Amino acid sequence: MLTIGELSARSGVAPSALRYYERLGLIQSRRTSGNQRRYEQATLRRVAFIRIAAQVGLSLEEIRDALRSLPDARTPTRADWERLSRRWRSRLDNQIALLQRLRDDLTSCIGCGCLSLKTCRLSNPGDRLAAEGPGPRRLLSAARR
Amino acid sequence: MLTIGELSARSGVAPSALRYYERLGLIQSRRTSGNQRRYEQATLRRVAFIRIAAQVGLSLEEIRDALRSLPDARTPTRADWERLSRRWRSRLDNQIALLQRLRDDLTSCIGCGCLSLKTCRLSNPGDRLAAEGPGPRRLLSAARR
DNA sequence: CTGCAACCTGAAGTTCGGTTGATGTCAAGC
């Protein structure tokens, strides 16, 4: 059992943020007789997961929904869980693809030195990212929501 | 030359957001005699880049700073550009690694069906992510900032 | 040349993810 201060120190997340997560339903705590929060060790793992997921662009609401079907949900319903995980997976795959594309674009730009604008993929409007069909919406819409 | 409505339709970004980006210095426009914005085709590419970068967790300020040394900056100073790109690259590499870790955790959780909590890496506090040393801060601190 | 959709500006409002007080209680060391 950890106090909020201990959980904060070990997770690197401020107590105020932990209380906020609790209000949103991302984590839970037991209370002492004096109404102070006590966390299980597993919460540490959960908080780490939340931070990582938040950092890669998922909203706390999405994370909460995902976590809801994890640990202490009474009936995980394997099918529900798999559907959920599949959704996350494709979301993550999209996000990874996006990042790699961005990184590759940057890398090729370093390659060209960005002194010759004609050959720089980042400034050249004729490359594979620009205006294929109606625009890059296809590319962007796939990842969010 | 695109009107703001055209740029919006083709980029999938609302006109209000485009004006906002302009105020922050992420994009530029010429004006007609009647003060309406006109954008170059290249702006489409720039907006796509902004959206991708924003989506992977970079602030508009960071993106603006990165874009400042691109296209129409007078003196790109190859060294400056490379330093900047290196910073972005490591940032992106971190983010990609984080995402892949998250995805792999999820995948292994699908594997275990999350019905046997004892073997589920997401709920088991003894795995490689949880509390090695003082906590997962090491893992998290590497990526932001 | 007129009407109407698309555009302009500036200020205020919204949502998200928290932080910062103000005010009061708890618990652990001396």
Next chain:
DNA sequence: GCTTGACATCAACCGAACTTCAGGTTGCAG
């Protein structure tokens, strides 16, 4: 047994990234 630092709640505030609104202008189709 008391003091002091950690904890509690609640409301207000914050910055980022936009959106909405009010009130006025532009430009093109008919």
